Amino acid sequence: LAKTTQPISMDSYEGQEVNITCSHNNIATNDYITWYQQFPSQGPRFIIQGYKTKVTNEVASLFIPADRKSSTLSLPRVSLSDTAVYYCLVILRMDSSYKLIFGSGTRLLVRP
């Protein structure tokens, strides 16, 4: 069964690029990798999702190497408002069902 591992916390400064990596062993070739952002006292919010190589949207990029044993969320030029907890989510497809496995979350602190 796949397990996800993320760093517990990261510090950064405004304007820097932040890369958060999630390791996920045993992920099958047809599993999505999704990242969510959570602010205190709020529900998680979708950031980006990918299947392979690179995906980019207006807020982030997601890099997935060929072996798919990890994925990296890249936040360009972070601001104070990016201080939050970031979760990776792996979806495992099983016959007619699927399992959702969240990482333990990475607490990002952006300093002025």
Next chain:
Amino acid sequence: DTAVSQTPKYLVTQMGNDKSIKCEQNLGHDTMYWYKQDSKKFLKIMFSYNNKELIINETVPNRFSPKSPDKAHLNLHINSLELGDSAVYFCASSLGGDGNEQFFGPGTRLTVL
């Protein structure tokens, strides 16, 4: 307009009581979920329903029983509450399951005394 709403936002109760948390989504989604987030912020899925049918049922005590009267609602009933049930419970919905973007509710903070 709130997309995914939960009631109540806070719930404080005594051990042994039975309580329910309600969830409604107005996004027209087919799939709804219940998650538990503990004090260490770990997010764990409990249940998922697709068009009122249970499709994910993780290993949770059978004191927890989800009920989906229609595809816009997924309620969570908890019997015989225990101290360890204290957590934040999040409802979410998505257009279809297995990986589609999930929209989360604001959470219900349950405190069992």
